[in-house]
Amino acid sequence: METVTLVRNELGPLLDRLIMQLEREGNLTYRAHFTRIRRRLNCANHDWELATPIIDLSAADAMGFQFSSSADVLVERILLKSQRLIRQLNGLDQPKH
Numbered sequence: 001m002e003t004v005t006l007v008r009n010e011l012g013p014l015l016d017r018l019i020m021q022l023e024r025e026g027n028l029t030y031r032a033h034f035t036r037i038r039r040r041l042n043c044a045n046h047d048w049e050l051a052t053p054i055i056d057l058s059a060a061d062a063m064g065f066q067f068s069s070s071a072d073v074l075v076e077r078i079l080l081k082s083q084r085l086i087r088q089l090n091g092l093d094q095p096k097h
Helices: 002-024 029-044 048-064 069-089
Strands: none
Touching: 002 029, 002 048, 002 069, 029 048, 048 069
């Protein structure tokens, strides 16, 4: 549960900002995609339930989504942060002593 809380706390606020940005831009299809991701993140109770929202985050690029410059900055931050979290959770970003 601690992992779920960490990921939710790290990605949630950025996803909320992106969802609001997409709504302001009238980009409701993309907004729906990221709202679904946010909902899945909120509903996750176990580490394994994080896989779907994390995979869906990276799918936006594969699906060919085209973002405004404002939204693109948020998407990039979300993707970088999710990649960092995955490495951290897998023990790849642990400092060596």
